[in-house]
Amino acid sequence: MDLVVEVKDLRKVYKMGEVEVEALCGATLTIQRGEVVAIMGPSGSGKSTMMNILGCLDRPTSGDYILDGQSVATLNDDQLAAIRNHKVGFVFQSFNLLSRQTALSNVELPLRYAGQMSNRRQRAREALEAVGLGDRITHRPTELSGGQQQRVAIARAIVNDPAIVMADEPTGNLDSKVGREIIALLLNLNKQRGTTLIIVTHDAAIGQQAQRIIHIRDGMVEDLNGDRK
Amino acid sequence: MNLLQLLLEALESLNSNKMRSGLTVLGIVIGVAAVIAMMAVGNGAQASILGSINGVGTNLLFVFSGARNNAAVKNPRPITMTDANAMMDLYAAPDIKAVAPVLQGNAIADFGGNTKTTTVIGVTPDYYPVRNISLLDGEFINQSNQLGRASVAVIGVDVADALFNRRDGLVGETIRIANSPFRIVGVLTPAGGSSFGSQDNEVLVPITTAQARLITRPTPDAVDTVYVEATDFSTVGAASDEISQILRTRHRTQVGLDDFTVFTQQSILSTVQNVTGVLTIFLGGIAAISLLVGGIGIMNIMLVSVTERTREIGLRKALGARKRDILIQFLVESSLLSLIGGIIGILFGWLIAFVVGRIATATGNNFTPVVGMDAILLATLFSAAVGLFFGIYPANRAAGLEPVEALRYE
Ligand SMILES: Nc1ncnc2c1ncn2[C@@H]1O[C@H](COP(=O)(O)OP(=O)(O)OP(=O)(O)O)[C@@H](O)[C@H]1O
Ligand SMILES: [Mg+2]
Numbered sequence: 292m293d294l295v296v297e298v299k300d301l302r303k304v305y306k307m308g309e310v311e312v313e314a315l316c317g318a319t320l321t322i323q324r325g326e327v328v329a330i331m332g333p334s335g336s337g338k339s340t341m342m343n344i345l346g347c348l349d350r351p352t353s354g355d356y357i358l359d360g361q362s363v364a365t366l367n368d369d370q371l372a373a374i375r376n377h378k379v380g381f382v383f384q385s386f387n388l389l390s391r392q393t394a395l396s397n398v399e400l401p402l403r404y405a406g407q408m409s410n411r412r413q414r415a416r417e418a419l420e421a422v423g424l425g426d427r428i429t430h431r432p433t434e435l436s437g438g439q440q441q442r443v444a445i446a447r448a449i450v451n452d453p454a455i456v457m458a459d460e461p462t463g464n465l466d467s468k469v470g471r472e473i474i475a476l477l478l479n480l481n482k483q484r485g486t487t488l489i490i491v492t493h494d495a496a497i498g499q500q501a502q503r504i505i506h507i508r509d510g511m512v513e514d515l516n517g518d519r520k
Numbered sequence: 521m522n523l524l525q526l527l528l529e530a531l532e533s534l535n536s537n538k539m540r541s542g543l544t545v546l547g548i549v550i551g552v553a554a555v556i557a558m559m560a561v562g563n564g565a566q567a568s569i570l571g572s573i574n575g576v577g578t579n580l581l582f583v584f585s586g587a588r589n590n591a592a593v594k595n596p597r598p599i600t601m602t603d604a605n606a607m608m609d610l611y612a613a614p615d616i617k618a619v620a621p622v623l624q625g626n627a628i629a630d631f632g633g634n635t636k637t638t639t640v641i642g643v644t645p646d647y648y649p650v651r652n653i654s655l656l657d658g659e660f661i662n663q664s665n666q667l668g669r670a671s672v673a674v675i676g677v678d679v680a681d682a683l684f685n686r687r688d689g690l691v692g693e694t695i696r697i698a699n700s701p702f703r704i705v706g707v708l709t710p711a712g713g714s715s716f717g718s719q720d721n722e723v724l725v726p727i728t729t730a731q732a733r734l735i736t737r738p739t740p741d742a743v744d745t746v747y748v749e750a751t752d753f754s755t756v757g758a759a760s761d762e763i764s765q766i767l768r769t770r771h772r773t774q775v776g777l778d779d780f781t782v783f784t785q786q787s788i789l790s791t792v793q794n795v796t797g798v799l800t801i802f803l804g805g806i807a808a809i810s811l812l813v814g815g816i817g818i819m820n821i822m823l824v825s826v827t828e829r830t831r832e833i834g835l836r837k838a839l840g841a842r843k844r845d846i847l848i849q850f851l852v853e854s855s856l857l858s859l860i861g862g863i864i865g866i867l868f869g870w871l872i873a874f875v876v877g878r879i880a881t882a883t884g885n886n887f888t889p890v891v892g893m894d895a896i897l898l899a900t901l902f903s904a905a906v907g908l909f910f911g912i913y914p915a916n917r918a919a920g921l922e923p924v925e926a927l928r929y930e
Binding site: 373447 | 533842
């Protein structure tokens with residue numbers, strides 16, 4: 292088994308003054324390379340918290356996390372930045388594009404932080420073509436529809452050829468038709484490139500398209516194996 | 521990331537809020553311009569004053585009767601022609617080249633109904649080389665004028681203008697000074713508008729004539745000042761000692777109770793240099809405060825910008841930006857602000873200095889503000905330092921944000 296994500300006993304506690312909120316309490320899961328996984332669960336169950344930790348945007352309070360064979364807990368800030376840059380592509384619900392910059396510049400951003408000097412333009416353009424936006428590269432986010440903006444965000448996520456693409460409710464801000472197109476695009480990327488895909492969603496129809504659904508409730512993974520199909 | 525890219529991105533970011541960036545830059549512009557202009561004016565004043573002192577001649581010493589800073593000296597003996605002649609002793613005073621005693625007073629000069637109140641100076645022929653006199657026309661007072669107590673005069677251009685309304689063809693004319701007729705033998709070259717050491721409203725006559733007819737002193741042989749020219753710039757100190765020695769012997773003064781004062785150009789020069797130096801530093805200091813205020817403006821703007829762009833910072837970190845990438849991004853922005861401000865400020869300060877110089881010239885003051893390389897360097901370094909210093913805190917704050925926290929920020 293080639294595991295790309297290995298999480299054991301993950302806990303995340305938010306301290307808000309006196310009150311402690313336990314967003315994750317001992318979550319354990321594994322994801323194989325090339326797998327498409329949907330994470331589902333009620334609102335407030337800890338899905339986003341889990342995703343942020345998986346994407347190395349946040350550190351767990353305790354527990355082990357091995358990403359692509361590397362234990363994350365011991366890494367310093369710069370090493371974490373490198374992981375976010377090379378290994379993970381994150382797609383947000385609210386797109387998070389830099390509004391002043393063109394689609395091309397937005398997609399180029401991870402390459403710049405990768406220290407990539409040559410053929411950045413070329414790679415960014417290819418990523419945009421891969422999401423079907425080859426004809427919109429000089430548009431700014433304000434000149435694009437919501438679906439197109441999310442496509443730019445996906446292009447940005449895959450431009451560095453990461454091991455995993457993580458999407459936290461990528462269709463949450465889109466209508467259902469456009470949402471389906473975005474999911475189709477993500478699934479296609481998985482098929483074409485073999486990129487591991489983790490999608491958080493409330494939409495059962497999207498869950499159906501995944502190879503496996505991981506249910507999270509009250510900060511715990513309900514069933515270690517999920518509904519493997 | 522390469523520097524060009526960083527600069528372009530910073531420019532773009534600053535450009536996206538033109539008004540705010542512009543006002544911040546303005547703060548630096550005013551600060552830097554003030555530093556440049558103030559230092560230029562200070563340096564110009566110094567150069568102008570030093571210039572007029574140097575114009576008098578740096579080999580020059582002045583000898584007066586009376587003691588400065590010593591109240592114990594009562595009834596000082598006047599310095600006389602004989603004292604002055606004693607200074608020409610080659611053995612007692614080898615470092616003295618020439619001696620020019622003068623007697624000075626005010627008198628009314630008139631010609632054909634025109635009158636002019638002027639300074640009459642009784643001089644010896646050596647006054648000409650010692651004071652570096654130059655003549656517009658005619659000749660200077662010579663030895664035979666001196667011996668014969670001749671009624672001849674060399675006049676300044678102000679006197680010429682007042683009495684004749686012209687400056688040429690005056691040699692041979694006869695004017696009256698204190699109601700005695702004097703024949704004009706020469707006209708002095710105008711010294712310019714400077715009030716310091718102006719020779720334009722003067723009438724020079726032989727010192728013997730002045731003693732006999734124009735300026736009477738209780739001691740008939742007395743003179744007011746003796747100008748002494750040292751053999752060289754470097755022997756001024758030795759010459760000063762020799763003069764003191766000669767006068768002490770002749771006046772039989774007690775030890776430490778000299779009844780005369782020897783002034784050198786150098787002592788005046790260093791005093792003036794001190795005063796104008798302090799003036800320049802003072803002006804520069806005031807200007808530096810405004811630069812500091814400009815710097816605080818930069819910090820304020822950068823802090824606002826960091827807060828406003830928290831999400832952007834979070835996103836950049838999520839995409840793999842390291843702490844130092846964010847730090848550099850914000851430092852480049854703040855440095856760019858102050859650099860642009862600095863450049864415009866230097867040009868603007870230069871312009872102000874130029875205008876001040878023009879106004880000074882137009883109002884007849886011989887004064888040119890000097891924009892020195894040191895001022896430009898100082899202003900540039902200072903404004904860059906301001907940008908960095910006041911940028912570091914906001915930039916650090918931006919760089920230290922946790923990616924999730926920053927992304928969650930609304
Ligand atoms: N920064 C925070 N500070 C305090 N509590 C937090 C913070 N972030 C999340 N929580 C809490 O942690 C729990 C899990 O939140 P999380 O955002 O992971 O839920 P979620 O499953 O993504 O919900 P949704 O489906 O609505 O997006 C919630 O109870 C939430 O209140
Ligand atoms: Mg969520």
